Amino acid sequence: MAKKPDLLPGTLDMLILKTLTRAPLHGYGIAQHIKRISDDVLTVEEGSLYPALQRLLLQGWVKAEWKMTETNRRARYYTLTIEGRKQLGLEVSEFERMIAAIGRVLQDQEA
Amino acid sequence: MKTLRQMSTKLLHLLRREQYRNELEEEMAFHRAQTEHDLRSEGVASTDARRIAKRQFGNTEGLKERSTEMVSFRFESVAQDLRFALRQLRKNRGFALTAILILALGIGASVAIFGFVDAALIRPLPYANPTRLAMLYEGINLGPRFHLSYLDYVDWKKMNHSFEDMEIYAQGIGMLRTPQGLQPADGAEVSAGFLKMLGVTPVLGRGFYAGEDEASAPPTVLLSYGIWQRKFGGRADVLGQTLQFDDKAMTIIGVLPKEFHFALAEPADYWTTMHPDGVCQKQRGCHNYFGVARLKDGVSFASAAADIHGVSERLEGVYPDTNRERVATLFPLTEEFLGNIRPILLVLLGGAGLLLLIASMNVASLLLVRTESRRREIAVRGALGASASRLMRQFVIEGLLLAGLGGSLGIALGTEAMRLLHQFVPRDMLATMPYLQGTGMNLHVAIFSTVICVAAGLMFAWMPYLRITRGDLREDLSEGARGSAGTLWKRFGANLVVIEIATAMVLLVGAGLLGKSLYRLLHADTGMEPDHLALLRVAAVGNTYQKEAEQIVLERKLFEEISHLPGVNSAGITNQLPLGDGDGATSFHRLDRPYLKLNQEVTRRSITSSYFATLKARITRGRAFRADEDASKPLTAIINSTLARQYFAGEDPVGKRIAWDGDSPVHPIEIVGVVDDVQEGQLDAAPRAVLYQPFEQNPDNGLALVVRTSQSEESVLREMTEGVHHVDPGLAIFPPSTMMQRIHDSPTTYLHRSSAWIVAGFAGIALILSVVGLYGVIAYSVSQRTREIGVRMALGALRGSVYSMILREAGLLTAFGITLGVGASLGAATLMRKLLFGVAAWDAETLAGVAVVLACFAMLASFLPARRAAGVDPVEALRSE
Known part of the structure; x- marks a missing residue:
């Protein structure tokens, strides 16, 4: 199994939460959405997606319920909770702080 | 709060584990179906699409596992x-x-x-x-642990600066008068503060009060918990009852706790107070107590020992007649109790x-x-x-x-x-x-x-x-x-086997040395021929037989009675049996030299004329006692060879005259013979100077009858018991025994025997385990090398060379193990040399014997796999690949 480049550590939870701000989605939908929006740059491994979803459920940041899809199949849909939304805010601001910091280092002229 | 909710979620999942897994399964199946669906709509053939989707999804089980781990305990x-x-x-x-x-x-x-x-x-x-308690003794030329006299104790207690408290005890309480007659009783007499100093409170009744050991106090007794249960049924109304010991009536005042014991005075069922009005208590030269003391806070054993030693030296100056070369010695109590074991x-x-x-x-x-x-x-x-x-x-x-x-x-x-x-x-x-x-x-x-x-x-x-x-x-x-x-196995397994063999070697050598010690102990030269000797101890108590003349009459009657019993070849009487404690010392001096008041202590025994002949002890010089040597004849003595060596080195002691110290007027005693050492103490004790006197010149109210018989000892002992009853039914008789029993059942023998047997048991198991371990290694190695062996044989290797190849491997491991084992055994044996008797820690015979036994077993264990290896069919071995 060839390995695809990993996401930055810790960012998967944030991406999932962000994706769910638009509408409740099933696992497959979340993976597809991230892939599409990032122009195929970010691929979410199923191997990390489902454990991550279980983790988010356990933290209470998302809720899950079984619904029917447009193609009339049963699928588990994940919905963002209020706490999840708060957590997203926290993670986004932390992430931006990190990126800005990394950016400053990279643009350092003296180096 | 949050963790609480997580816990409850986990709990919920736990209860519905099946459902959880099903849902996860369904969710993933849906994911795969969607991927497959999308691929197909991109124009991929349906079988390929499924395969790609599956591969992309990866290890479903692993994924499920990880997801489950996330939510499970x-x-x-x-x-x-x-x-x-x-x-x-x-x-x-x-x-x-x-x-x-x-x-x-x-x-x-x-x-x-x-x-x-x-x-x-x-x-x-x-x-x-308990760690602040010490035992006190007087040290004399025979050793550091001898009794002290009551008067010395009183002075020690007054003059020391190191002890919070100091008490004394003596073993023995006399005969208990019961409706069935007199019975020997185990007991001890103590000074009144003894139990209080130990910190022991009776479970029933009271302890001794201060002053209860004075002459005026009525005699009282405390029961041990064991005798209270066994003999008195654990009843509370024993308090106030009276027990008759010898001619003293003692009132029961209490019962000691179940866990109480005092090893050095045990067995002791009855505890009474000593009274200072006896004959012995008034003489500084009469030693019959052991001391126990509690150190003051902050005082070390060493400084307390120095203090009490100084006290005894001062007493020696004041009382040179009785205290010359008698120094106080002190040992921690725990050491005295447990030092042997x-x-x-x-x-x-x-x-x-x-x-x-x-x-x-x-x-x-x-x-x-x-x-x-x-x-x-x-x-x-x-x-x-x-x-x-x-x-x-x-x-x-x-x-x-x-x-x-x-x-x-x-x-x-x-x-x-x-x-x-x-x-x-x-x-x-x-x-x-x-x-x-x-x-x-x-x-x-x-x-x-x-x-x-x-x-x-x-x-x-x-x-x-x-x-x-x-x-x-x-x-x-x-x-x-x-x-x-198998390389790892070989490396580790082989190391393990070497250690196993070495360990087995240590245990086998230990067992060998202990076994040899036991053998040496049982066959130690006791100075007599111990087989076919029947022994019966008799004690005359009460008011009869107090006078020497009465004791002599009793001795003559008893001798007459037992020497004519059927099956008795020879009979003798002594006041104390050999292989006992070796105690009962008195100091003497030579009359042909100036009296320097050296405290020359020797063990003293009284025997009848036929005693040595009955034991088959060897008289090396001079003569045995004559039957008519009584108080009317000149006093005579036979000394043992240790005494001769110690005090008559290079001289012929026969004909020399001696006297007991403090004997006034002096009664000269002539040495008439020398006997090879008869072991009076324990089997492993160093030989002591012993002086034997004719029983009728130094009678005793305790008599031990010794009989050599050609019949079974039991039947003779039965007749002897009847004979003693016939002489006087009021005599107390101790359980009969034989000299062989005395050797085989002595405490020393017991300790040697039990440790030898237990270590031998361990060694036997160790031998089996290590040999099985070796077998395992070699057998496994052979099974791993079947193909190699097949190739070798196909190329012309002979069976013999295959044998030797495997045996060499086993031999090497065994050799390593044994070499390591010899070193370790020497170390271990040196550590346990205290337990060895008559055998050195580096006993070459044992080491070599054990090495040979171990090597033989090892070869046996490797022979079976070697035979299997040699039996390999090259064709089969190569085909099996």
Whole structure:
């Protein structure tokens, strides 16, 4: 199994939460959405997606319920909770702080 | 709050585990279906689409596992592993049973011995602050532990600056008058503060009050808990009852606690106070007490010893007649109680530890072999998504399970063994080792057992861990692969076997040395021919036989009675039997030299004329006593060869005259003979100077009848008992015995015998285990090399060379093991040399014998696999690939 480049550590939870701000989605939908929006740059491994979803459920940041899809199949849909939304805010601001910091280092002229 | 909710979520999932897994399954199936659907709409053929979707999704089981782990408790997977481990053990019953049994043996032995170690050495003595107590003696030229006189005690107590309190005791209480007649009773007399100083309070009634040991105080007695239960039915109304000891009526005032004992005075069922109005208590030269003292806070044993030593030196200056060369000696009480037994228990504990080591090594190597054969299972589980930590945990759990099962069985075995061993200790022996009373499972033993079980478990978990972390998954998956297979096993397994053989060697040498000591002890030269000697001790008590003339009449009547019994070849009478305590010392001086008041103490015995002939003791110079040597004739003595060597070096003592110190007017005693040392003390005691006098010149009211018979000793003893009754039914008779019993049942023999047997048992098990271990290594090596051997033979190697190849491998391991073992044995034997009698720690005979036995067994164990190797059919071996 060839390995695809990993996401930055810790960012998967944030991406999932962000994706769910638009509408409740099933696992497959979340993976597809991230892939599409990032122009195929970010691929979410199923191997990390489902454990991550279980983790988010356990933290209470998302809720899950079984619904029917447009193609009339049963699928588990994940919905963002209020706490999840708060957590997203926290993670986004932390992430931006990190990126800005990394950016400053990279643009350092003296180096 | 949050963790609470997480817990409840986990709990919910736990209850609905099946549903959870189904839902996860469905969710993932949906994911795959969607991927496949999308691929197909991109124009990929439907079979390819499914394959790609599946591959893209990856290891479903692994994914499910990780998702489940996210929401499940740790213990769930542990429970799962445990179930799996149990299934594994059930499946491999032979392996499981062998491993558990071996382990149970090792752990059981350790637990049992530790029980005794705990009882004797770890549990504190049943006194307040026992480590601050000391024993006090007077040291004389015969040794440092002799009685002190009452008057010396009184002065010591007054003049010292180191002791909070100082008390005395003496063993013996006299004969108990019962409706069935007089019975010997075990007891002790103590100064009034004795029990209070120890910190002992009676469970019933009261203790002695201060001053209860004065002449005016009415005699009182305390019962031991044991005799209170056995003889008085544990009734509370014993208080106030009267017991008659000799001619003294004593009132029972209390019962001592169950756990109370005082090893040096045991067995002691009755405790009374001493009274200073006796004849002996008024003489400084009459020594019959031992001292016990409690050190003041902050005073060390060394400085207390120096203090009391100084006190005794000052007394020597004031009373040169009685106290010359009598110095106070002091030893910690715990040392005096446990000094004898400590080295034995430590050796046994060491032996049990070594056995446990071998047992664990054996199980560890079994585990290694099994890990080898489970390489594929591990690889498959890894490929199916088991994480390394999960695999690791599996082995930890299997190891702990094995240790747990072996340990539980071992603890059960150990507890039972403790009970049995305790039962095997004869009653008299147990009485002198009262601290062993409470031996059994308790908190200390439980903690010890748990620790060794966990240690064993961790070691077993560690073995396969080495294997997994070094393994190559892909190689392990291909079944026939030889490659590196077995190299790790070889390296570790071989090392384990070397250690096992070395350990077995240490135990075998230990057993050999102890066995040889025992043999030497039983066949030690006692200066007599101990077989066919029947012994009966008689004591004349009460007001009769107080006068010497009466005692002489009794002696003559008894001799007349027993010497004419059928089956009696020869009979003699002594006041104290040989192989006893060797005590009863008096000091003497030579009359042909100036009297320097040196305190020359010798053991003193009174014997009848035929006594030495009956013992078949060897008179080397001069003559035996004559039958008519009584008080009307000149006083005579026979000395033993040690006395002759010590005080008549280079001279002929026969004809020389001596006298007892403090004898006024002086009664000269002429030495008429020298006898080869008859062992008066314990079998392993150093020879002491002994002086024998004719019984009728120094009579006693305690008489021991010694009879040499050609018949069975029992029938003669029965007739002797009747004969004594016939002479005087009022005489107290002690249990009859024989000289052989005295040798075989003596405390020294008992300690030697029990340690020899127990270590021999350990050594036997160790031998079997190490040989089985060696067999395992060689057999496994042969099975791994079947192909190689096949090739060699196809290329023309002879069977003989295959034999020698395998035997050389085994021989090398054995040689390493034995070499290591010789070194370790010498070390171990040096550590236990205190227990050896008549044999050196580096006894070459034992070492060589053990090495040969071990080598023979090792060759036997490697011969079977070698034969199998030589029997390999090259065609079969090569085809099997």
